[in-house]
Amino acid sequence: MCVYDIHTRKRALALVAEGRSQNAVSKELGVSRASIRSWLVRLEPLPSVVKRGQCVRCQPQPGAPSAPESYAYLLGLYLGDGCVSRQHRGNYSLRIACADAWPGLIDACVDAIRAVRPENSVCRVQCQGYVAVTGWSIHWPCLLPQHGAGKKHERRITTETWQQEILDRYPWPFIRGLIHSDGCRITNWTTRLVAGRRKRYEYPRYFFTNKSGDISKLFTDALDRVGVEWTHGRQRTRSVKNISVARRASVALMDVHVGPKY
CATH class of the missing domain: 3.10.28.10 (Homing endonucleases)
Structure with a gap:
């Protein structure tokens, strides 16, 4: 059974409330209609991994990442050359494309992902001419709410209040x-x-x-x-x-x- 993060659940409910059909929401977010129906009755409790506090955005009182400077840098990398993709079992991958010519940049990207999500694994996937620095977590949509269907330049990109507070404090890493x-x-x-x-x-x-x-x-x-x-x-x-x-x-x-x- 797939485990969906709280951001996806709330997004699904918001779209249904706007008058979208369950079928349309299911296709847009990649979630099952059965899950959407159950969320309309009650918002399911978060999985135990979230209850242990591994994602600050999934808490009853959401907070900011514990490594805000690294987060500001990672957000800049993501908005430029990154993407978040949904994988099996409700997991997500964050991939940042880094050119082979800049090995120091690749190391800095790996360090930033590890600082923001120390509980999750990070790897380097060699592609033709670049390295795809990849990290997996069910919480990337929580931490990178700019994630969405389609190309970034074809959709609205704005920062949430908690993100802007980080960028105001750490503009240079961004x-x-x-x-x-x-x-x-x-x-x-x-x-x-x-x-x-x-x-x-x-x-x-x-x-x-x-x-x-x-x-x-x-x-x-x-x-x-x-x-x-x-x-x-x-x-x-x-x-x-x-x-x-x-x-x-x-x-x-x-x-x-x-x-x-x-």
């Missing part, structure tokens, strides 16, 4: 996670005519590129919070949002707290 997933630090160059001679000048800058306007807004809000100046970079396509940090003082600040991938 920024670093977004840069490590969908951003980069590069060195641009240009030439200028000085005293009749053409000289080459190099200058570093940061870019963040994502198709989701909501995720891009979360990134720029975090930059505003720490005093980093940014601009909209040149859009390669209409669907892609490109954020640029090029001012010398802002780049220096990013170098202190983020730095290049490694």
Whole structure:
């Protein structure tokens, strides 16, 4: 029998209350209609693993993760290159795609998942050109409520109050996670005519590129919070949002707290 987390149960009841059919809710959330019918009569008690307090979001008075700094970093990685998928027996997998070129980033991702869910296993799955850092837990939908059907840029992405409180306290790990997933630090160059001679000048800058306007807004809000100046970079396509940090003082600040991938 599948064991569903409290977030899925409450979501199912909310959709039914909005007038959705049980069949439609069953297909959208991947839960059985029999479970939905039983929840309409009474919300089933949480499984014993939750009662032991292994998920702070499933408690009668939900709290924040015990490793908020690691959580902020992990949230940035997830919004950029992550996905949550439902597995058998009500379990979920969180997968973060990390390029082979950045072994330090892969290690940091593993550490973040272990810090947020120390009770669960984490592994590295080698794929062509990247490593899928994967962790399993029935509680990923509780901890990452941005999870949903379809691609992230095709649905609304907002933070819940408890998440925003973490991002307000730890904006830099969140920024670093977004840069490590969908951003980069590069060195641009240009030439200028000085005293009749053409000289080459190099200058570093940061870019963040994502198709989701909501995720891009979360990134720029975090930059505003720490005093980093940014601009909209040149859009390669209409669907892609490109954020640029090029001012010398802002780049220096990013170098202190983020730095290049490694």
